[in-house]
Amino acid sequence: xxxxxxxxxxxxxxxxxxxxxxxxxxxxxxxGLAAVVWLYRRTLRPLSPGARITLVGFRAAIVLLLLLxxxxxxxxxxxxxxxxxxxxxxxxxxxxxSMSLPDARRSTRLAAALRVWNQHESEAAKAFSQxxxxxxxTGLITAGNLNEAVDAAEPGPExxxxxxxxxxxxxxxxxxVCLTDGxxxxxxxxxxxxxxxxxxxxxxxxxxxxxQLQPARAGEVMDxxxxxxxxxxxxxxxxxxxxxxxxxxxxxxxLPVELxxxxxxxxxxxxxxxxxxxxxxxxxxxxxxxxxxMPLEFRAGKDFPLAAGCTVAVADHKTxxxxxxxxxxxxxxxFLRLALAGDADFRLTSILNPALNVQVSSGTTGAPxxxxxxxxxxxxxxxxxxxxxxxxxxQLTARQQAALVEYVNxxxxxxxxAPDSQAAGGFAGSALEQMLPVVFASAPADDQxxxxxxxxxxxxxxxxxQIQSLPDLKPFALxxxxxxxxxxxxxxxxxxxxxxxxxxxxxxxxxxxxxxLAVSRPTDGSEPQVLLARQQFGNGFAVAMxxxxxxxxKLSLPRxxxxxxxxxxxxxxxxxxxxxxxLRLTKLTESPTTNAPVALQVTGSLAGAPPKVVLVSPGxxxxxxxxxxxxxxxxxxxxxxxxxxxxxxxxxxxxxGNTSARLVFPVAENPASAEMRNQPPDxxxxxxxxxxxxxxxxxxxPVFQPLDAAVVSxxxxxxPLWNSSALxxxxxxxxxxxxxxxRRFKLL
Amino acid sequence: MKTITRLHFLKLLLAGCAFAPGLATLGRGLDQLRGxxxxxxxxxxxxxxxxxxxxxxxxxxQFFRRETTLNIDPTWYVxxxxxxxxxxxxxxxxxxxxxxxxxxxxxxxxAEHIRRGGFLLIDACCNPQITGDYDDFLRRQIAFLRVAVxxxxxxxxxxxxxxxxxxxxxxxxxxxxxxxxxxxDPQKAAHGLYGLMVGRRLAGVISLSGLQCGWxxxxxxxxxxxxxxxxxxxxxxxxxxxxx
Numbered sequence: 002x003x004x005x006x007x008x009x010x011x012x013x014x015x016x017x018x019x020x021x022x023x024x025x026x027x028x029x030x031x032x033g034l035a036a037v038v039w040l041y042r043r044t045l046r047p048l049s050p051g052a053r054i055t056l057v058g059f060r061a062a063i064v065l066l067l068l069l070x071x072x073x074x075x076x077x078x079x080x081x082x083x084x085x086x087x088x089x090x091x092x093x094x095x096x097x098x099s100m101s102l103p104d105a106r107r108s109t110r111l112a113a114a115l116r117v118w119n120q121h122e123s124e125a126a127k128a129f130s131q132x133x134x135x136x137x138x139t140g141l142i143t144a145g146n147l148n149e150a151v152d153a154a155e156p157g158p159e160x161x162x163x164x165x166x167x168x169x170x171x172x173x174x175x176x177x178v179c180l181t182d183g184x185x186x187x188x189x190x191x192x193x194x195x196x197x198x199x200x201x202x203x204x205x206x207x208x209x210x211x212x213q214l215q216p217a218r219a220g221e222v223m224d225x226x227x228x229x230x231x232x233x234x235x236x237x238x239x240x241x242x243x244x245x246x247x248x249x250x251x252x253x254x255x256l257p258v259e260l261x262x263x264x265x266x267x268x269x270x271x272x273x274x275x276x277x278x279x280x281x282x283x284x285x286x287x288x289x290x291x292x293x294x295m296p297l298e299f300r301a302g303k304d305f306p307l308a309a310g311c312t313v314a315v316a317d318h319k320t321x322x323x324x325x326x327x328x329x330x331x332x333x334x335x336f337l338r339l340a341l342a343g344d345a346d347f348r349l350t351s352i353l354n355p356a357l358n359v360q361v362s363s364g365t366t367g368a369p370x371x372x373x374x375x376x377x378x379x380x381x382x383x384x385x386x387x388x389x390x391x392x393x394x395x396q397l398t399a400r401q402q403a404a405l406v407e408y409v410n411x412x413x414x415x416x417x418x419a420p421d422s423q424a425a426g427g428f429a430g431s432a433l434e435q436m437l438p439v440v441f442a443s444a445p446a447d448d449q450x451x452x453x454x455x456x457x458x459x460x461x462x463x464x465x466x467q468i469q470s471l472p473d474l475k476p477f478a479l480x481x482x483x484x485x486x487x488x489x490x491x492x493x494x495x496x497x498x499x500x501x502x503x504x505x506x507x508x509x510x511x512x513x514x515x516x517x518l519a520v521s522r523p524t525d526g527s528e529p530q531v532l533l534a535r536q537q538f539g540n541g542f543a544v545a546m547x548x549x550x551x552x553x554x555k556l557s558l559p560r561x562x563x564x565x566x567x568x569x570x571x572x573x574x575x576x577x578x579x580x581x582x583x584l585r586l587t588k589l590t591e592s593p594t595t596n597a598p599v600a601l602q603v604t605g606s607l608a609g610a611p612p613k614v615v616l617v618s619p620g621x622x623x624x625x626x627x628x629x630x631x632x633x634x635x636x637x638x639x640x641x642x643x644x645x646x647x648x649x650x651x652x653x654x655x656x657x658g659n660t661s662a663r664l665v666f667p668v669a670e671n672p673a674s675a676e677m678r679n680q681p682p683d684x685x686x687x688x689x690x691x692x693x694x695x696x697x698x699x700x701x702x703p704v705f706q707p708l709d710a711a712v713v714s715x716x717x718x719x720x721p722l723w724n725s726s727a728l729x730x731x732x733x734x735x736x737x738x739x740x741x742x743x744r745r746f747k748l749l
Numbered sequence: 750m751k752t753i754t755r756l757h758f759l760k761l762l763l764a765g766c767a768f769a770p771g772l773a774t775l776g777r778g779l780d781q782l783r784g785x786x787x788x789x790x791x792x793x794x795x796x797x798x799x800x801x802x803x804x805x806x807x808x809x810x811q812f813f814r815r816e817t818t819l820n821i822d823p824t825w826y827v828x829x830x831x832x833x834x835x836x837x838x839x840x841x842x843x844x845x846x847x848x849x850x851x852x853x854x855x856x857x858x859x860a861e862h863i864r865r866g867g868f869l870l871i872d873a874c875c876n877p878q879i880t881g882d883y884d885d886f887l888r889r890q891i892a893f894l895r896v897a898v899x900x901x902x903x904x905x906x907x908x909x910x911x912x913x914x915x916x917x918x919x920x921x922x923x924x925x926x927x928x929x930x931x932x933x934d935p936q937k938a939a940h941g942l943y944g945l946m947v948g949r950r951l952a953g954v955i956s957l958s959g960l961q962c963g964w965x966x967x968x969x970x971x972x973x974x975x976x977x978x979x980x981x982x983x984x985x986x987x988x989x990x991x992x993x
Contacts, residue, residue, distance in 0.1 A: 330819040331785050332840045332989050339866050339950070353990070357818060361915045361990045391785070420785050504785050549785050552866075556837040560864035737763070 014072060026072050033064040045748055052746050059739035066732050090129035091174035092118075094150040095181035097138040097160035100210055110210025110682065114180035115151065117208045121699060122147075125178070128705035133174065137165035160184050163194045170201055177203060178699065182210040183683035191686075192513030195693045199510075204696035206704065207687040223248040223256065223302055224591065224666070225309040226280065230297055232583030232605070233314040234289045238574050243284035244299040244309065250274045259300045260285045261310075267297075276683060292317040294659045306649055308665035311583055314658070321577045324384040325351045326374050328392035328424070330359070333550025337388075340555070340566040347573065350384070354396050376400040378407035385577035386414045390550060394427030402432040409436050410539030414576035420504040420549040429509075438515030438536035439508040439545045474501040474557060477532055478522040500568050501557070502548035505532055512536060535576075542576045584612060586654050586662040589639075593668045595647050601664075603628060603638045603654050612656035614640055619648025619668075626652070644668040786820045790828040792836075792844035792869075794855070798879050799845050800827075805965035812964070812978040817916065817986070830855040833862070841868040841988055843961075845879075847897075848889035856897040863898055863952045868988040869945065870981075875927040875959030875967065883937050883957045890955050894945060901952060906942045912954070912987045917979040925976035927959035931968045942984075951991060954984050 014022040037060045041053055048056070100111040125132060135141050136150040138157020141164075144150035162185040169177055177198075185191075198205055226247040234240045248256055253276060259269040268285040289295060298310030323341070327334055334351070341347040352374055353359050374397065375381055381404060389405075397405075409415050417437055419425035428434045429441040477499040499519070507530045511517060515536040520529035535544040555565040589600035603612055614626040631637035644650055647670040654662045688698040697704060743749050789810060793799050806825040813821045828836045830850050836842060836858055847859060847869070863869060871890055873880045880886050891903045906912055908922025919925075924942050928934050937957060945953030963969060963977025 329785075330817060330986065330989065332787060333785075335840070335989055335991070336866050359916055359986055359990055361911055361987065552840065553838070556840065556862075556865050556867060557834075558865065560861055734763075 022072075026068060030065060030068055033068060034061050037061050037064060046746065048746060048748075052742075056739065056742060056746070056748075059735055059742065063732060063735050063739065066728065066735070070728065070732075088129045088175045089131045089133065089173075090125055091133050091135060091169050091172065091177045092125075092147065092150070093135045093137060093141070093165060093169055093177060093179040093181075094144075094147070095138070095160060095162065095179065095210065096136045096151075096156055097184075098156040099160065099182055099184055101156040104213040106213060108212045110182045110212050111151065111180070113212055114182075114208045114210035117699060117701075118178070118180055120701065121704065124703055124705045129176070133172070135165075135169060137161065137168075141165045141168040163191060166194055166205065167197055170197055170203055173201070174203060176206065176696070176705075178206045178208065180208045180210060181687070183207070183687040191690060195690065196513040198694040203694070205691050205694045206696040206699050207691050208699045209682050209684045209687055211682050211684065223307060224588070225299055225301055225307050225664075227587070228299055228309050228311065228585075230311055230313055230583065233316055234295075235574065236289055236292050236315050236317055239286050239288050239571065240313075240575065241284050242287050242297055242299075243282060244301075246272065246279075246281040246283065246301050248274050248279045248281060250276055250279065252276050256281065256301060257303060257305070258283050259305065260287075261298045261300065262287075263296050275686065289313070289315045291315065296661070298663065300665075306665070306667045308663065309586070310664075311585060311662040312660050313583065314660070320346050320348060321386065321573055322348045322350070322384045323573060324381065324387045325349055325390065326354070326388065326392060327351070327357070327390045328354045328396045330357055331391055331550070333390060333418075333552045336552035336555045336565065337390075337550055337569060340569045341573075343563075343566055344570055347570065354392070356396065374401045374404075376404050378404045378411060378413075381405070381408040381413060382411070384413070386416060386573050388416045388418065390418045391420065391424055392417075393424050394431055397433065399432065406432055406436050406538075409541035409543055412540040414542040414544070416544040416546060416572070416576070418546045418548075418550060420502075420506060420547065422506045425506045425508070425547065436538040436543045437545045438512050438534040438543060439531060439547070440510040440512065442507065442509040472503045474503060474553060475505075476501045476522055477519040478529065480517045480520050480529075498564070500551050500565070501554040502532070502551055503553050505530060505548040507531075508545070508547060544572070544576065584654055584656040584660040584662045586614075586652060586664045588652075588664060588666055593644060593650075593666065595644055595668060595670055598641045598643050599650075599668070601626070601640045601642075601652060602631065603640065603662075604631075605636050610657050611638055612654045612660075612662075614652060614654045616642055617651035617653070618644070619646060619650060786822060788822045788826045788839055789824075790826040790839040790842055792842045792847070792859075793827050793829045794844065794847060794850050796845055796849040798874065801845060801874055801879065802961040802965040805961075809964050809978055809981065812975075813982060813985075816979075817982060819985075830858055833858045836862045837865060837867070839867070841870060841985060844869065844871045845874060845961075846871055846886065846890060848886075848893045850893065856893075860897040863901070863945075863947065867952075869953035870956070870984060870988075871953070872956040872958065872960050875929045875962040877929055880957075880959075883934075883940060887940070887943065887955065887957060894953075898945075898947065898952075901945050901947045903955065904944050904946055906944045906954075908941065910942075910944075911991070912942065912944075912951075912983055914983075915990070916983050916986045919980055919983060924956060924958040924960070924980050925963060925973060926957075927962040927967055927969055927973065927977065929967075931970070951988065954988075956980075956984075 134144040134150040226245040256272045295313045301307040519533040587602040593599045626640040628638035810823045913919040913922040940957040943955040960977040
């Protein structure tokens, strides 16, 4: 979206239309210039014509520049100019099989959705200059009109709803309306679609296809889609183990889940299941025991027919190399070093931005300070974690930012710490921000910075000792509804409690997929602000900490307290990557049925040797499975088998280094397709998705305003053009030159 | 009065016009690199002179803000030795001397601030009626600290120490001394800075130089006030950037 530029005058000219203001300025200029010529008409000494013209020229230029300053011109940038006739609407029709199944009254969901949409067609035609039509089932296809979108195709076997909407966003429509029952059968993430629509500023509207179709049968299709467990952890540390459960359900229900280690149940929960397709994440914080091998197994479902497990290597000792980069002078560094100095497993190397002009030896090892942050990822790779503390965007070159992104993508971890909007806002839209879990609000202008100009007003006398007005400490809080996850791996919630900070900055948004670890605890009823968030980026982690470095918290704690030490050490340990990849078993076939091949994938045997895989049938008969190298994967294999009977099947893999993985899953006698299970429409899900993107669920009430009545308002930036130091310098320079020339001609 | 030639004056005028916008831009850039706000506090002790020279502390704060990117509050605060919460609001405490702190709570609070990671800077006023004998003043501070923080040691900071060059280069690694009524005192001149070490951590500095008298423009050679403020900036930044 291109900004539109406009001009405005300030002061007494502000209320005038531009042409009148220009006219007034022009009259003033003519009067001023005439006065200059008249004043130089007679001088103390006779002047040559050339000297007279030079002096008049200087004075005239000064008058014109002064006039320009006094007129106070400003440039207006309008982010969203009203451009009539530009708005495009994309109407997308779900042509999957579930939309064409008739109920007892012979009514289909497609017909119901069309009935609702027909009521809004005329208002859409008035509100949008162009309407494009599409249909989708497995892929998005362009149609010439609504009839073609509805009639031209056979119903598809799948509903790739989110994928189709993302494809439609690529065509840059202004608004999208989708006629659907909301049952995406692929398991894709809705958050990614929401994020993409928000990024493109395209609201999504839905017309829900609703009929009286009864579910074909009770019951659910479920699967353990993925488990995430580190291959290696360090003894007596905490780590996060997570699983993604994929459940297709005809009604609201609960999914019981458990995590076991050998014969010990570590955690259990009951996850809420909505009608339709659900992707349910569950994360448990696990405390590693002593060095050795720790088995972990996720179980799900009533009587737990599903299980997926693997082993975690618990290692004895670890050294974490941390690179600390500081962009501003502040006390956090001293206290962070103190926190890490107590544990020999942490080695800290520090870089202070050259602009700070500070030269001190640094690092636990006593190594000299590096001159600046490296510009290649290779140089960063010897560190497990890079901390960017209070860095400003103009301190990092594009190459340094690119190196950091590549470093994290390759498995490193970056902790970005910024307690003020000047530091954080500068990174809005930067390469670094792309990998961070949050989106920054733009930096405020200088006049909005509370620190700006503070020097000029605070000169105190001897009796001006201040009452203690420094800000108070504020505690971190866990996000609402959080009772597990990596949060507790980072925070010690006992003893001294959660960390406390003095200063923080609000972010504009948290990216989909990011994990919020801590928020503020507002006392005025406002929304909590994100203080600590992290997300996986490539093979590594990126963390955003929007507070100070917690040194005031450390000063407030009794000397015996190790709370700050524990916080930093746990945070850094939770981010430090480990080498190698654990043994994993994945079932590629979504809903196994008898007499149909079931595909399996085995990855990550630590030493690269193929693991042994054994299949156990419901009747406890065992047989080995033959592995084939997976194309394009160094440590990946595939296997398949054809189950002959229904029931619970089990696959167990054993790799080198005492690693193992296990998978337990049911095999059905009859095919179970999510598309044809007559799931009820996911109306609530559609409404939530629409509202999250600025749209709504279309029902009887009008939703679109006519084009000429629509007010397209945008953010108008006013940028004064008269207050630049260059203009002031030019004015002074011209005046100085005029004085010099007058002295030269002996007029002074 | 020193005079300059007309040509020189014109050159200066032209240079000023040419570079003024650039300097403004540079200054603005520095201002944008400031870290989080921190306050400068004087330790309030039973001494009647605990806030002597505090009237010129804002001058020091201005110097900090002009010469560094430290976001220091331009005014000064009070940290009462009897109030631990108040002490712990400030990472560095400036004191005229701690030897007059007699109470157990005062001892405990100073020690607790240091043990939590704080920094104590003691600077002796150059007025002999306040400080008395400098050797004795130093002994009294050490005696207090031995009792309050027995695990700490007071050591001489050699002229090669980083504290003399971490930000400004202090000539010959010697702190600038302020002499009372500008009369040279060889006994005082022999002293450098003393460091309070807790393990490998520099937890404090004892200065006999009268740095505060320097920036308060007591009678001294030209430029001495700036030299004293430079020394103090070095101590502050070293305390901030060097944990151990």
